[in-house]
Every structure is written in structure tokens, then in C-alpha cells.
Amino acid sequence: MSIHIEAAAGAVADRILLPGDPLRAKYIAETFLENPVCYNRVRNIFGYTGMYKGTRISVQGTGMGIPSISIYVNELIRDYGVQKLIRVGTCGAMREDIHLRDVIIAQGATTDSAIIRNTFGPAINYAPLADFELLRLAYDKAISQNISVRVGNIISVDRFYDDEIDNAKLADYGIMAVEMETAALYMLAAKYKVQALGVFTVSDHLITHEACTAEERQLSFDDMIRIALEAAIAG
Ligand SMILES: O=P(O)(O)O[C@H]1O[C@H](CO)[C@@H](O)[C@H]1O
Numbered sequence: 280m281s282i283h284i285e286a287a288a289g290a291v292a293d294r295i296l297l298p299g300d301p302l303r304a305k306y307i308a309e310t311f312l313e314n315p316v317c318y319n320r321v322r323n324i325f326g327y328t329g330m331y332k333g334t335r336i337s338v339q340g341t342g343m344g345i346p347s348i349s350i351y352v353n354e355l356i357r358d359y360g361v362q363k364l365i366r367v368g369t370c371g372a373m374r375e376d377i378h379l380r381d382v383i384i385a386q387g388a389t390t391d392s393a394i395i396r397n398t399f400g401p402a403i404n405y406a407p408l409a410d411f412e413l414l415r416l417a418y419d420k421a422i423s424q425n426i427s428v429r430v431g432n433i434i435s436v437d438r439f440y441d442d443e444i445d446n447a448k449l450a451d452y453g454i455m456a457v458e459m460e461t462a463a464l465y466m467l468a469a470k471y472k473v474q475a476l477g478v479f480t481v482s483d484h485l486i487t488h489e490a491c492t493a494e495e496r497q498l499s500f501d502d503m504i505r506i507a508l509e510a511a512i513a514g
Pocket residue numbers: 298299300342343344367368369370439457458459460
């Protein structure tokens with residue numbers, strides 16, 4: 280038991296999927312896992328453990344934003360010994376060549392968050408990166424399932440609504456999409472020497488203003504989930 284997770288010792292698997300939305304965690308557990316057991320209801324941030332193709336795996340909601348995911352990732356690693364963490368999130372496309380429902384794998388996570396300077400001081404702009412082995416596995420699994428994916432840099436922002444960030448400039452420098460947690464996931468994984476990856480489905484478009492419905496955000500991102508599950512159980 281940790282401060283925000285009520286699971287008993289051993290109730291969380293050593294590999295885990297991390298959606299922001301706790302109802303996406305419930306959907307993943309009930310749709311993809313055999314015999315899912317809910318181990319956490321604290322704050323309704325649900326966590327489940329079940330079996331996927333013979334391997335024990337968990338799925339845990341993280342809430343929105345870097346402060347929230349940092350709580351869960353710290354506790355999952357430190358108190359429950361989780362070794363492989365794959366975020367399965369929604370994101371907003373920032374370029375015209377990225378489309379609604381595209382799947383993106385975040386090789387790097389640029390950020391405007393203070394976590395970098397709070398950790399390293401003002402002189403260092405640390406680059407949070409995915410674990411290469413997990414990234415390679417996820418990419419290979421996507422290709423073998425005929426799912427097209429984009430791999431590259433995303434931005435993890437501290438504010439969903441802001442008037443200051445120059446999205447056009449970021450896109451010009453290759454940033455594909457915006458979300459709110461992955462830079463912290465990658466930094467914490469580096470700190471604790473475990474493996475982490477972020478896989479995303481584009482839920483809305485910052486240029487065209489197309490958007491998935493709330494129900495689609497919760498339910499209809501099965502390609503991303505399959506890629507993450509397959510990468511999590513491989514190796
Ligand atoms: O769909 P999730 O995983 O929550 O991810 C994205 O959606 C939320 C914003 O709507 C933020 O958490 C962002 O990172």
C-alpha cells in the first residue's frame with residue numbers, strides 16, 4: 280500500500296500500461312485482459328491487474344498532468360517494483376501531416392515544465408527520452424500488425440489551455456503533438472533505471488480543429504493499446 284494506491288504487496292505486475300483517464304484503464308482491463316482484478320479505487324484512479332497472452336500485466340490511470348502522473352509513477356516503481364511503464368495517451372496534432380486517430384510513439388518529450396530545472400538547475404536542459412528497446416519493440420509490433428505509426432518528438436505541456444506557446448515554431452522543429460505527462464514519465468524512468476515509453480492516439484488537431492468525442496477518447500484507441508500490450512509482454 281502506498282499513499283495513493285491501495286494495492287496489497289504483489290498486486291501490481293512488473294509491467295504496466297498508463298492511460299491518463301481512469302475509465303480508459305477500466306476499458307483496457309475489461310476489453311483486453313483475462314481475469315482483471317481491480318487493485319485501486321483511491322480517488323477513482325482505477326488500477327487493474329490481469330493476464331494478456333499468458334503474461335501478467337497491470338493498467339493504471341494516472342490523471343492529467345505532470346504532478347499527477349509523477350505521483351503514480353513514483354509509487355508504482357518505488358513501492359510496487361514496476362519495471363516497464365508504457366503510457367497510452369491522447370494527444371493533439373501540431374502538424375498538417377499528422378491526422379486525427381494517427382498513432383504516435385514518443386522518442387523524445389520536450390517540455391515547458393519546471394521539472395527539468397527543478398531537477399538539474401538552470402544551466403541544463405535535459406532531454407527526456409524513451410527506452411530504446413521498448414520503442415523498437417513497439418515500432419516492430421505496429422509494423423507486424425499493419426498499424427502505421429509516427430516516431431519522433433512530442434511536447435509535454437503544463438497547461439492544456441495557454442496563449443503563450445509558439446506551436447508553429449515547435450512544429451517547424453519537428454514536434455508532432457502535444458500532451459501533458461510523458462516528459463515526467465521518461466525522467467522518472469531514467470532516475471529509477473526502469474523502462475518507459477509513450478504511445479499516443481491523436482484525439483484532436485490544433486490546426487484543423489477536428490476532434491474525437493469524449494466517448495471515442497475513452498474507448499476507441501485500440502490500435503495504440505494493442506501496440507503497447509504487445510511491446511510490454513515482449514522481451
Ligand atoms: O488522454 P490522456 O492520457 O489523459 O492524455 C491527454 O489528455 C489529457 C488532456 O485532455 C492530458 O492528460 C493529456 O496528456
